[in-house]
Amino acid sequence: MSELVIKDLHVTVETDDGIKEILRGVDLTITSGQTHAIMGPNGSGKSTLAYAVAGHPKYTIPSGSVTLDGADVLDMSVDERAKAGLFLAMQYPVEIPGVSVSNFLRSSLTALRGEAPKLREWIKEMNAAMKEIGMDQAFSERNVNEGFSGGEKKRHEILQLELMKPKIAILDETDSGLDVDALRIVSEGINRTVERNNTGVLLITHYTRILRYVKPDKVSVFVDGRVVATGGQELAEELEANGYVKFSKATAGA
Amino acid sequence: MSSALQEKEILFKSIDARPDRIASSNPDDFLVPNGREEEWRYTPLKRVGNLHNDAKSEQDITYEVVAASGISHSILSRDEVKTKFLATDRISSRTQSLWNKALVIDIPQELETKDLTWIKVDIKSGVQYGHIIINAKAHSKATIILEHVGEGIAGINCEIIADVNSNIDFITIFDLARKGVIVSEHQFVINKDANIRSLVVQLGGDVVRYVPRAKFSGNHGAVELLGVFLATNGQFFENRVFVDHNMKDCKSNVLYRGGAQGEGSHTVWVGDVLIRKIATGTNTYEMNRNLLLDDGARADSVPNLEIETGEVEKAGHASVTGRLDDDQLFYLMSRGIDEHTARQLVIEGFFSGIFGEFTHPELKERLNERLNAAIERSYR
Ligand SMILES: Nc1ncnc2c1ncn2[C@@H]1O[C@H](COP(=O)(O)OP(=O)(O)OP(=O)(O)O)[C@@H](O)[C@H]1O
Numbered sequence: 001m002s003e004l005v006i007k008d009l010h011v012t013v014e015t016d017d018g019i020k021e022i023l024r025g026v027d028l029t030i031t032s033g034q035t036h037a038i039m040g041p042n043g044s045g046k047s048t049l050a051y052a053v054a055g056h057p058k059y060t061i062p063s064g065s066v067t068l069d070g071a072d073v074l075d076m077s078v079d080e081r082a083k084a085g086l087f088l089a090m091q092y093p094v095e096i097p098g099v100s101v102s103n104f105l106r107s108s109l110t111a112l113r114g115e116a117p118k119l120r121e122w123i124k125e126m127n128a129a130m131k132e133i134g135m136d137q138a139f140s141e142r143n144v145n146e147g148f149s150g151g152e153k154k155r156h157e158i159l160q161l162e163l164m165k166p167k168i169a170i171l172d173e174t175d176s177g178l179d180v181d182a183l184r185i186v187s188e189g190i191n192r193t194v195e196r197n198n199t200g201v202l203l204i205t206h207y208t209r210i211l212r213y214v215k216p217d218k219v220s221v222f223v224d225g226r227v228v229a230t231g232g233q234e235l236a237e238e239l240e241a242n243g244y245v246k247f248s249k250a251t252a253g254a
Numbered sequence: 255m256s257s258a259l260q261e262k263e264i265l266f267k268s269i270d271a272r273p274d275r276i277a278s279s280n281p282d283d284f285l286v287p288n289g290r291e292e293e294w295r296y297t298p299l300k301r302v303g304n305l306h307n308d309a310k311s312e313q314d315i316t317y318e319v320v321a322a323s324g325i326s327h328s329i330l331s332r333d334e335v336k337t338k339f340l341a342t343d344r345i346s347s348r349t350q351s352l353w354n355k356a357l358v359i360d361i362p363q364e365l366e367t368k369d370l371t372w373i374k375v376d377i378k379s380g381v382q383y384g385h386i387i388i389n390a391k392a393h394s395k396a397t398i399i400l401e402h403v404g405e406g407i408a409g410i411n412c413e414i415i416a417d418v419n420s421n422i423d424f425i426t427i428f429d430l431a432r433k434g435v436i437v438s439e440h441q442f443v444i445n446k447d448a449n450i451r452s453l454v455v456q457l458g459g460d461v462v463r464y465v466p467r468a469k470f471s472g473n474h475g476a477v478e479l480l481g482v483f484l485a486t487n488g489q490f491f492e493n494r495v496f497v498d499h500n501m502k503d504c505k506s507n508v509l510y511r512g513g514a515q516g517e518g519s520h521t522v523w524v525g526d527v528l529i530r531k532i533a534t535g536t537n538t539y540e541m542n543r544n545l546l547l548d549d550g551a552r553a554d555s556v557p558n559l560e561i562e563t564g565e566v567e568k569a570g571h572a573s574v575t576g577r578l579d580d581d582q583l584f585y586l587m588s589r590g591i592d593e594h595t596a597r598q599l600v601i602e603g604f605f606s607g608i609f610g611e612f613t614h615p616e617l618k619e620r621l622n623e624r625l626n627a628a629i630e631r632s633y634r
């Protein structure tokens with residue numbers, strides 16, 4: 001049983017016209033085996049939350065805390081966070097020229113497991129996982145994300161999720177840019193991970209359609225750098241019908 | 255007209271692009287550079303052991319050769335060597351006038367071999383000058399590796415002459431000890447239907463200045479000039495490439511990838527391609543990509559393309575200098591990979607394609623070993 005606890009998290013970035021506060025006191029708890037959906041308008045800070053928790057150097061955290069089973073996540077380097085059991089599927093996965101998918105995945109699993117997987121078993125494991133997520137084996141020899149279509153990049157993120165078996169996974173708009181079939185396959189991957197590894201999921205999305213495949217235990221509304229409401233799946237339906245207007249007003253007065 | 259002057263005239267037409275440049279084996283034809291000249295503006299002349307001024311030869315250079323069967327080699331003194339080599343700057347002309355022993359490699363007509371020929375030059379401490387001639391006769395095919403190691407100071411020139419329809423892979427490695435200095439001019443002459451693929455690798459040494467110059471002696475020749483360099487901890491590496499398209503329907507491809515890391519580390523790449531009026535049907539591309547690994551390092555990159563004919567098949571040039579990407583490192587590290595390994599993956603990835611064409615397993619392994627050792631040094 002694991003728990004990622006985010007308390008009163010403030011995040012700033014440095015811009016040309018000074019320091020800008022993007023997250024303004026986020027409180028969230030993500031628990032093993034549970035799926036927590038976050039919905040919010042463009043620019044509200046959802047990706048910033050994901051990156052800040054994963055430790056991207058661009059973001060500064062003036063106050064607040066993030067702990068994983070009591071351990072101070074903010075005190076860890078990016079790779080230590082991954083080793084502690086955190087995973088981030090990125091909204092825009094990064095291309096790495098000259099580094100093959102198989103070399104990348106093997107380096108990652110070697111780091112996470114503390115020893116290099118045996119070559120033969122590794123190839124079996126990778127091929128099986130690729131098959132499940134509907135990625136052709138040819139991808140293993142291609143460079144990481146280079147020339148991948150939007151959908152292929154997202155599948156590749158979920159492939160990593162399945163291989164890395166994190167305690168807590170943050171999935172940033174993994175559903176964006178997927179056609180219906182890909183959406184179903186990716187959703188099944190997420191569900192498998194929750195089932196097999198009891199992973200706790202923070203699912204960032206704009207659309208309820210993924211929530212038909214991946215059932216959230218909770219839905220939170222994220223506006224202007226903080227969580228403004230939390231409820232069940234019915235909250236998502238309401239957002240899709242009426243938008244964020246109601247919630248934006250709520251924070252404007254606060 | 256004196257014969258020296260005649261020689262100059264000939265070369266003036268055949269080797270050099272710019273009319274203000276001369277080509278000569280007489281050092282007195284070149285002024286001692288002071289560092290303000292265009293071609294010397296980047297080179298740290300204080301660190302070249304006076305090669306540009308008056309450094310005397312202190313010993314003979316030593317060549318060690320392990321040749322593929324059928325390829326002969328001999329070490330000859332000045333009066334035994336016939337060469338038309340005319341140097342194009344002060345250091346290479348001093349080198350040309352000061353060497354005592356030259357290495358001559360002969361690849362006989364129609365000899366085809368996949369086996370490697372290794373030339374190892376160990377630059378002992380002190381100053382030395384050398385000259386190497388590689389003669390590939392018609393229809394031959396071979397791979398020659400010229401490897402420079404050692405901690406001394408050297409000027410070494412090389413001629414690579416590829417006769418009709420020959421196919422030569424030529425790999426030059428500069429991997430000197432930290433205080434080593436070398437300045438080299440390589441002249442490639444490509445005859446009809448011949449093909450030279452060359453690769454230069456600069457990894458070790460305090461100052462390495464490399465001037466590869468290619469020209470054609472027949473139509474339908476092809477030359478590839480590839481390069482990999484990684485300067486760390488204050489090293490200076492310079493490449494001045496010149497391709498003279500002086501024949502019809504020839505092809506050239508210049509691709510250099512460089513990295514620089516650490517305070518004072520400096521790389522220079524200047525690529526000049528000249529397509530003369532007569533050189534119709536030319537196909538040329540030159541590209542330099544640099545990766546700066548931190549704020550202390552510097553990379554200068556200057557591509558030039560001069561076209562005198564309207565009938566080229568293809569001509570392009572480009573230069574890109576970027577920084578090690580935070581997002582790439584973050585992506586790898588967010589998958590549990592430590593910073594050291596992440597940097598290594600990104601840097602290796604950056605350089606990866608360029609050894610690709612040289613598939614001989616032993617060669618590939620040696621090149622990768624040396625590159626990885628240099629990447630490793632960049633963490634200290
Ligand atoms: N480095 C930066 N410099 C300046 N502004 C930034 C920087 N990074 C993020 N921002 C700003 O912070 C805000 C939040 O961005 P973020 O990407 O977290 O939003 P989001 O909720 O993920 O949006 P979307 O739904 O479009 O993905 C935006 O206004 C964005 O422009």
Ligand SMILES: [Mg+2]
Nearest residue numbers: 046047048091
């Ligand atoms: Mg976002």
